[in-house]
Amino acid sequence: MRRALAGFAVLLSACSSPTPAPPAPQTPAPQVLWGDMKAVVSVKELMRGMIDPASDYIFDSVKEVTTKKGMVKTEPKTDEDWEKLRIGATTLAEGIYLLKVPRPFAPAGDNNNTGTGSEKTELTPAEIEAKRAKDPVLWNAKIEALRNVGLEVLEIVKKKNTAELWDASYNLDQACESCHLEYWYPGDPALLKRVDEQLERLYGKDSDKPAPGRRGR
Numbered sequence: 001m002r003r004a005l006a007g008f009a010v011l012l013s014a015c016s017s018p019t020p021a022p023p024a025p026q027t028p029a030p031q032v033l034w035g036d037m038k039a040v041v042s043v044k045e046l047m048r049g050m051i052d053p054a055s056d057y058i059f060d061s062v063k064e065v066t067t068k069k070g071m072v073k074t075e076p077k078t079d080e081d082w083e084k085l086r087i088g089a090t091t092l093a094e095g096i097y098l099l100k101v102p103r104p105f106a107p108a109g110d111n112n113n114t115g116t117g118s119e120k121t122e123l124t125p126a127e128i129e130a131k132r133a134k135d136p137v138l139w140n141a142k143i144e145a146l147r148n149v150g151l152e153v154l155e156i157v158k159k160k161n162t163a164e165l166w167d168a169s170y171n172l173d174q175a176c177e178s179c180h181l182e183y184w185y186p187g188d189p190a191l192l193k194r195v196d197e198q199l200e201r202l203y204g205k206d207s208d209k210p211a212p213g214r215r216g217r
Contacts, residue, residue: 039103044110046103050095051146057088058153058172062165075162085165086157093150099143105129112184121185128183142179149175 041049061081065072076082105125106112112122123131132139149172156164 037101039098039101042104042106042110043099044106044112046095046098050091050098054088054091054095054150055172055176057084058092058149058165058169061085061088062162062169076160076165082157082160085153089150089153089157091150093147093154096143096146096150100140123184123186131183138182142175142182145175145178146172 060074061076061084063074065074076085105128111124149168152171153165153168156168
């Protein structure tokens with residue numbers, strides 16, 4: 001009887017289903033938005049109302065200003081200074097991605113300071129849109145370059161490394177100007193020289209106003 005029971009147990013064991021293998025790790029589902037992204041303002045208005053003010057937190061955090069009394073150097077010193085910088089970097093890093101949302105380049109009726117011939121200082125919104133449509137990869141690359149600076153500054157804030165902040169300010173200037181030269185100015189080097197000369201006349205070397213960190217503001 002015991003042999004029969006043992007044999008029956010072996011038979012049951014052989015017929016039973018094998019232990020299922022653990023499920024294979026699933027590939028994460030692609031990221032989806034929780035609702036449609038709808039633009040409220042144009043690129044020009046977004047830059048003026050969000051991106052430019054955010055970048056000013058970075059530009060204004062480290063600078064040297066020539067005054068009648070000599071050189072005045074500005075660097076973050078207090079927790080409040082660093083907190084303002086964190087706010088600016090966060091707004092820049094997150095806000096710049098709003099340029100991925102389709103939107104007009106300028107408000108209705110605003111054709112930029114286009115002028116004619118040699119007096120043309122800016123591309124029209126239609127010309128800018130044509131450049132973006134022709135090479136959307138480049139448009140996204142410019143956005144990523146600006147976002148990277150925002151991320152860079154966020155890391156600098158964690159360490160409160162003032163020396164690296166000077167480099168980040170320069171990187172931001174380069175990222176801004178690279179985008180402006182591609183999508184704003186007609187691409188005439190002589191034009192850029194005239195813009196610089198106008199800014200120098202406006203501020204002057206002995207002015208107590210800070211020399212601009214960017215052209216085309």
